[in-house]
Amino acid sequence: MSEPLDGIGELDVLVVGAGFSGIYQLYQFRKLGYSVRIFEAASDLGGVWFNGYPGCRVDSDHPLYQLSLPELWEDFIWKERYPSWRELYDYFQYVDRKLDVKKDVSFNTRVVAAHFDQKTDRWIVTTEDGLIARPRFLVLCVGFASKSYTPAFKGLERFEGICHHTAHWPREDVELTNKRVGVIGTGASGVQIIQEAGPKVAHLTVFQRTPNMTLPMRQKDLDATLQEQQKVLYPSIFRRSKQTGGGFSFERYPKPLFSATPEERFLHWEDLWAQGGFHFTVSNFNDYSMNEDANREVYNFWRDKVRKRIHDPRMQELLAPTIPPHPLGAKRCSLEQSYYEVFNQPNVTLVDLNETDISEVTCKGILTKDGIEHELDVLVLATGFDSLTGGLTQIDIRGVDGVSIAEKWANGVYTNLGMTCANFPNMFFIYGVQAPTAFSNGPTCIEIQGDWVVQCIKHMKENGLTVIYPTPEAEAEWRGVVMNTGYRALINSAKSWYVGANIPGKTIEPLNYTGGVNKYLEIIEGIAKRGYEGFQFKPIIFNRPGRSLNPDPVTLNKVLAGLAEIGMSGIKAIDFKVEVRAYFQGIFFRCYVKWHWWANICQ
Numbered sequence: 001m002s003e004p005l006d007g008i009g010e011l012d013v014l015v016v017g018a019g020f021s022g023i024y025q026l027y028q029f030r031k032l033g034y035s036v037r038i039f040e041a042a043s044d045l046g047g048v049w050f051n052g053y054p055g056c057r058v059d060s061d062h063p064l065y066q067l068s069l070p071e072l073w074e075d076f077i078w079k080e081r082y083p084s085w086r087e088l089y090d091y092f093q094y095v096d097r098k099l100d101v102k103k104d105v106s107f108n109t110r111v112v113a114a115h116f117d118q119k120t121d122r123w124i125v126t127t128e129d130g131l132i133a134r135p136r137f138l139v140l141c142v143g144f145a146s147k148s149y150t151p152a153f154k155g156l157e158r159f160e161g162i163c164h165h166t167a168h169w170p171r172e173d174v175e176l177t178n179k180r181v182g183v184i185g186t187g188a189s190g191v192q193i194i195q196e197a198g199p200k201v202a203h204l205t206v207f208q209r210t211p212n213m214t215l216p217m218r219q220k221d222l223d224a225t226l227q228e229q230q231k232v233l234y235p236s237i238f239r240r241s242k243q244t245g246g247g248f249s250f251e252r253y254p255k256p257l258f259s260a261t262p263e264e265r266f267l268h269w270e271d272l273w274a275q276g277g278f279h280f281t282v283s284n285f286n287d288y289s290m291n292e293d294a295n296r297e298v299y300n301f302w303r304d305k306v307r308k309r310i311h312d313p314r315m316q317e318l319l320a321p322t323i324p325p326h327p328l329g330a331k332r333c334s335l336e337q338s339y340y341e342v343f344n345q346p347n348v349t350l351v352d353l354n355e356t357d358i359s360e361v362t363c364k365g366i367l368t369k370d371g372i373e374h375e376l377d378v379l380v381l382a383t384g385f386d387s388l389t390g391g392l393t394q395i396d397i398r399g400v401d402g403v404s405i406a407e408k409w410a411n412g413v414y415t416n417l418g419m420t421c422a423n424f425p426n427m428f429f430i431y432g433v434q435a436p437t438a439f440s441n442g443p444t445c446i447e448i449q450g451d452w453v454v455q456c457i458k459h460m461k462e463n464g465l466t467v468i469y470p471t472p473e474a475e476a477e478w479r480g481v482v483m484n485t486g487y488r489a490l491i492n493s494a495k496s497w498y499v500g501a502n503i504p505g506k507t508i509e510p511l512n513y514t515g516g517v518n519k520y521l522e523i524i525e526g527i528a529k530r531g532y533e534g535f536q537f538k539p540i541i542f543n544r545p546g547r548s549l550n551p552d553p554v555t556l557n558k559v560l561a562g563l564a565e566i567g568m569s570g571i572k573a574i575d576f577k578v579e580v581r582a583y584f585q586g587i588f589f590r591c592y593v594k595w596h597w598w599a600n601i602c603q
């Protein structure tokens with residue numbers, strides 16, 4: 001193992017990942033004067049936007065899909081309401097020019113392990129190339145979709161054409177024009193590549209298991225002058241996004257569905273449909289994601305809208321079935337532009353995998369159970385991700401008891417606030433499991449969590465605290481909150497990545513906090529205000545060289561529990577100031593006793 005570059009060894013903070021969240025952390029920690037560096041596996045900034053397949057674009061509305069820092073939005077002009085990955089890539093280059101990000105990023109540096117060292121209270125972080133960093137704090141900003149999932153299709157390695165998973169699409173792109181293209185999967189990635197490739201390929205074969213309840217994107221070019229004029233509203237728009245459930249500037253319709261007349265419902269849906277994007281789901285009636293009957297009404301509206309665009313009755317039934325396969329919104333509704341028109345083309349085949357599943361991949365294409373071999377030049381695997389947990393569990397992260405995060409989460413996820421884990425001291429993660437993540441606008445969630453982490457570490461520095469970790473009780477409590485809110489929603493009725501059901505063997509449970517961004521913010525701010533309730537700290541005093549008193553968090557937990565038993569309850573966190581005061585009070589008391597003793601002797 002070699003030592004890394006000078007200065008990396010004993011960092012204050014190591015951030016993993018250089019997408020929105022990693023860059024935001026770097027920027028905030030730098031401002032406070034911390035030594036901070038990012039390790040990034042790719043060769044450039046952008047995280048999930050570093051590369052993209054044809055048609056890949058964001059489905060959050062302009063202007064909220066960017067960082068809210070005025071020094072960034074003041075001068076940047078976006079071209080499209082829903083930017084493509086290329087425009088987002090350009091945005092990250094612009095962010096670098098503005099904030100000088102890259103000087104503090106080690107690219108092509110994939111973190112493979114992170115072990116907490118109790119002797120020094122630092123993380124020992126190892127990269128694929130054998131570099132080692134020893135940061136005090138580890139902030140994992142790997143995104144919620146960084147571990148791709150490829151089903152174990154028999155014979156996949158035999159295919160002689162070109163085959164890529166959408167998450168690993170080559171930057172130099174792949175020629176699809178006049179090719180026979182097959183796409184497995186109709187999630188967001190499948191929908192986007194199908195509508196992009198459809199008009200140019202020789203033949204398109206779509207292998208569908210579940211139809212996507214897509215929403216009209218209503219994409220448009222943005223006018224630069226208008227955009228400049230609207231910037232006066234941006235501070236309010238960004239602040240407002242943190243006050244809403246979804247992290248957007250719009251909210252739920254404040255009424256249950258059946259309390260509205262059919263006319264009110266119809267006109268409201270028409271209005272949302274015309275606005276496009278997530279307006280239809282985010283601003284729908286406030287019970288549609290909880291109440292099955294209400295959801296069915298929403299589905300019927302959606303189905304009838306979509307069917308009008310599809311010519312063939314068989315295609316209509318496959319793409320927008322009479323009976324919904326699951327409640328609308330229980331799987332992520334993707335945004336589309338010309339998705340259904342593609343299925344009206346004569347050169348497009350839709351294979352219903354429920355009727356005839358994939359038997360195997362052959363050297364020429366895909367053989368389905370009905371005995372048909374679909375010959376292909378290019379096979380696209382739009383089969384998704386081990387979302388929310390996979391980004392962390394694929395790294396060998398081990399805390400104070402030597403247990404890895406993958407082992408800890410094998411039978412269910414335990415975190416505190418979707419940012420920390422008991423027995424994994426000084427480790428934070430952003431935009432991941434048990435946070436509002438997949439039910440929020442990305443940058444909004446990233447900033448809310450990022451600010452909390454920065455403030456927490458600042459609090460520790462100001463109070464002479466070196467180590468923080470949540471208690472197992474706090475973790476259990478947060479898990480309860482996530483489960484209670486999650487199981488109330490209809491998301492559990494679908495086999496989706498929202499609940500881990502897309503990965504064979506993964507524990508199925510709500511993986512996001514579905515109580516809303518605004519409520520989440522209120523909770524985490526309250527915990528900080530109450531002195532980081534549910535967390536324990538270790539003060540610097542335990543860390544001085546030569547002192548034998550250096551308890552690990554597990555021992556410290558036991559000591560605190562013991563103190564609580566003898567009546568010193570209420571000790572949740574060791575505060576440095578309190579410690580120092582107690583230390584000097586102790587000296588004073590001993591001096592007083594000695595003086596008293598001598599005074600008595602000398603009498």
Ligand code: NA7
Nearest residue numbers: 145151185186187188189190209210332382383384385497
């Ligand atoms: P998704 O949304 O997880 O979609 C994956 C698709 O792949 C989905 O249609 C699956 O069908 C299909 N799939 C998965 N395994 C198989 C097998 N074995 N056979 C056939 N079809 C299969 O991933 P995306 O990349 O589209 O989107 C991920 C999210 O990341 C996206 O929402 C953005 O927010 C970012 P299923 O629905 O399970 O029947």
